[in-house]
Structure formats: C-alpha cells, structure tokens
Amino acid sequence: MSVSTAVEQASNNNPLQILAPDGTVVRPEMMPQLSDDELRELMRKMVFTRVWDQRAISLNRQGRLGFYAPVAGQEAAMIGSEAALAKEDFVLPSYRDIPQMVWHGFPMYQAFLYSRGHVHGGQIPEGVNVLMPQIIIAAQCTQLTGVAMGFKLRNEKRVAITYFGDGATSQGDFYEGMNFAGVYKLPAIFFSQNNGYAISVPFEKQTAAENIAVKAKAAGIASARVDGMDILAVYKAVQDAKERGLAGDGATLIEALTYRYGPHTMAGDDPTRYRTGEEQGEWEQRDPLIRFRKFLEGKGLWSEKDEEAVIEEAKQAVADAMKKADEYPKMKVTDLIDVMFETLPAELQAQKAEYLEKESK
Incomplete structure (x- = not known):
C-alpha cells in the first residue's frame, strides 16, 4: 500500500484493514x-x-518487579511494527514498549x-x-x-521509529x-498506538481533530491510519513508511487503532472506573491473537500444538530472565554516582567517599 493512499484513508476516517476479526482477508492487494x-x-x-505480559x-x-505497563491487546501494533524494521533501524520506545x-x-x-x-x-x-523507555510524555518525538x-x-x-500513546499527541513535543x-x-x-485512553482520559477529550493521523498535514508529512489489532495492516504501514524514509521522501505519522485490555500501569489504575464492560467485550472480539490465529489455521500454518510449544x-524464557535478574x-549508591558523569565533579566525589565509608562498615 502506498502511504499516499493511507493519507486519503486518514482523511475519511477509514483505517486500513487486511484481516477481518474472523481472520478472513479483506484487502488481498495490500497483503505484505x-x-x-x-x-x-x-x-x-x-x-x-x-504470556510474558501475564507473567510480568x-x-x-509479588513485588518482584517494579513499574510495569501491561501490553495485552496491543501485541499486533507492537510486534507488527518492529517486525517491519531491520536490526540497524532505531527504536525509541515509551514505557509500555518493552516488547519492541x-x-x-x-x-x-x-x-x-x-x-x-x-x-x-x-x-x-x-x-x-x-x-x-521515555517516561516524559512525547519527549521521544523530539529525540x-x-x-x-x-x-x-x-x-x-x-x-528511526518512536512509539507513543494518544495522550502524547496533546503535547508540544509531538x-x-x-x-x-x-x-x-x-x-x-x-x-x-491509539488505545482510546490517556490513563483515564478518553480520546475525545484529548483533541477536537477527527483522528490523530490528520495531524500530520500541518507538519507536511505523510500519514497512515491502520487497524492496530491487525498485525498485517500494521506491518504493511510501517514497511511503506520505511521505504518512504529510505527513498528520501520524508517522515510518516502512523495511527494504529488498538486497545489495552488491562490497566494503564500496575501502579493503582482501575480501568473499570472509566471503561464499560461492554466496550471491553467489543474490543476482545477483535483480539489480535485470535484474528491472526484464525488466518494461519486457515492456511494450515498454525496448530494448538504450535501454540502450546510457544x-x-x-514461560521458561521469563523464568530464566528473572533468575538472571535476581542473581x-x-x-x-556508589554505582549510581559512578555512572552520572565521565569525570565526577568535586561534590559527587565527596558524596561517593562518604558512601564508600558507610559501605565498608
């Protein structure tokens, strides 16, 4: 798909979709x-x-991890976009984008x-x-x-690609x-990744624009709007954006319509206070794993045995990584001081000496 076509789609509010929620191909000509x-x-x-998200x-x-932002529901947007890149390409994530x-x-x-x-x-x-990961909202856009x-x-x-939520598009750095x-x-x-909420603030209270993709027009860059629960549509949009960038045609803004099934973070957010069960259920019908699984099963490329193996x-990879982190x-404190400057200023040298003395006792 050319990004110019995606710009037209963005203007009429119609996101690109290659796979329907039942796994059937609805736009075969756009298939990557x-x-x-x-x-x-x-x-x-x-x-x-x-699985990794569930374990995290x-x-x-259990108190074994600190800050964590759940990702279930956004896997297609995350995995599809990263997969369209080469390892030499650069990723600038937000705090939810650990998978990428x-x-x-x-x-x-x-x-x-x-x-x-x-x-x-x-x-x-x-x-x-x-x-x-960038904690300051939208700061990664200028980086x-x-x-x-x-x-x-x-x-x-x-x-280079950067990731941010719908709330970040209300920030100046964006x-x-x-x-x-x-x-x-x-x-x-x-x-x-437009998941509809900036913590508890719904998208319609973020902006009066009809969508995020159209905001590219003021900056003179291309845009695409995609079904973020469709991994093939996401892959195609990023692939096209990369080709444009490598050809010298400039930047692209991609809006992926997606949904997070869990809380904003594990730091006390309760999504039931601002989202309805009906809304949650509607988005679960569009689950990116169910959609792609049906597509692959129809082609004879995926089975229950394959899924169980993954x-x-x-589970084993998470356990091994956790064990290595524990060990x-x-x-x-002195480790933190050491990495702050290549050459420590006098006041930090004094603080380090003070902590070294405490550590030796």
Whole structure:
C-alpha cells in the first residue's frame, strides 16, 4: 500500500484493514509479501508476548518487579511494527514498549532490572539500536528527529521509529518533532498506538481533530491510519513508511487503532472506573491473537500444538530472565554516582567517599 493512499484513508476516517476479526482477508492487494515462516514467526512473537505480559503482571503483584505497563491487546501494533524494521533501524520506545525493545535485541533480564530501577537495566548492549523507555510524555518525538537527522547527515540507509500513546499527541513535543521532521524530510516514523485512553482520559477529550493521523498535514508529512489489532495492516504501514524514509521522501505519522485490555500501569489504575464492560467485550472480539490465529489455521500454518510449544517457551524464557535478574549484583549508591558523569565533579566525589565509608562498615 502506498502511504499516499493511507493519507486519503486518514482523511475519511477509514483505517486500513487486511484481516477481518474472523481472520478472513479483506484487502488481498495490500497483503505484505511474507513467507510462511515469517507469518508463523509473527504469531510466535505475539503469543510469546501475551504470556510474558501475564507473567510480568504476576511478578509485579509479588513485588518482584517494579513499574510495569501491561501490553495485552496491543501485541499486533507492537510486534507488527518492529517486525517491519531491520536490526540497524532505531527504536525509541515509551514505557509500555518493552516488547519492541526486546524483539529488537535488548535482553529481557535487563528489562526486568530496568523495571526495578537498577542501573544495569539502562546499559544498552553494543549493537542494540534502542533508547531506554521515555517516561516524559512525547519527549521521544523530539529525540526521534535527532536520531533520524544523524542518519540523514551520515547518508546511512536507516530509519528511526518512536512509539507513543494518544495522550502524547496533546503535547508540544509531538508537534515540534513532526514539524522538524517535515522541514528536513527525515527518515522518521511517528507511531501512535491509539488505545482510546490517556490513563483515564478518553480520546475525545484529548483533541477536537477527527483522528490523530490528520495531524500530520500541518507538519507536511505523510500519514497512515491502520487497524492496530491487525498485525498485517500494521506491518504493511510501517514497511511503506520505511521505504518512504529510505527513498528520501520524508517522515510518516502512523495511527494504529488498538486497545489495552488491562490497566494503564500496575501502579493503582482501575480501568473499570472509566471503561464499560461492554466496550471491553467489543474490543476482545477483535483480539489480535485470535484474528491472526484464525488466518494461519486457515492456511494450515498454525496448530494448538504450535501454540502450546510457544507458551512453554515463553514461560521458561521469563523464568530464566528473572533468575538472571535476581542473581545480578545488587546496586549500591556508589554505582549510581559512578555512572552520572565521565569525570565526577568535586561534590559527587565527596558524596561517593562518604558512601564508600558507610559501605565498608
């Protein structure tokens, strides 16, 4: 699909959908060219991520993980977008986008350490092209332009993508980042996972615009609007946006319509206070795993045995990563001081000496 067609769809509020909720193909001409093995791998990653999410929620409730933002319901938007990238492309996530980081090469055990606030959780391995999750809403949109500008100045055939929710589109950094990317025609992808709520604030109270995708027009960049519960539609939109960026045609804003089944974070949010059971049920009928599973089963590419194997694989991977995180040396205050500056200023040297004295006793 060309992004220009997606712009037309954005203007008439009609998101791209390749798979219907029952798994049937409704837009065969838009189908991305993926092998059977690649299709199976997309499903494996979604099932794995759903299980990982369930385990992470349990670990959080046990007090073994710190901050955690559930992802169930948004797997198609997350997995489909990352899968359309190459490993040399750069990912700038928000705090919910840990799956994209891990599938892009960031070790899971370090993601668990990040959740605990351990400094090693933020030490990105060499060759893993991600930044750490951005907590400040929409700040990653301006950072995206810096990364993409670097690629352009160096004539590198790479793109950068950033993720944010619908609430972030009400922030100044969102507009500033798109404006800069538009002026300099940067290889940047702004990916909005519109799950309908910024914590408890519904989308209609965020903006008077008919949707998020149309906001690209003011910045002079392309846009696409997709069914974020359809992994193939997401993959196709990001694939097209990447091709545009590599061709020198500039940035793209993608709005993926999706839904989070759980709370905003595990820090006390109760979605039943602002969402109805009826609404939840309607979105569960569009579940990205059910939709893609039906599609693959129709092609003879997925079975109950395949799914059970992935579930066990995910459980073991989470257990192994948690064990490694548990065994990692506990962080001390002096460790935090050491990583703040390359050369410590005098006042931090004094503080470090004070803590070293306390640690020796």
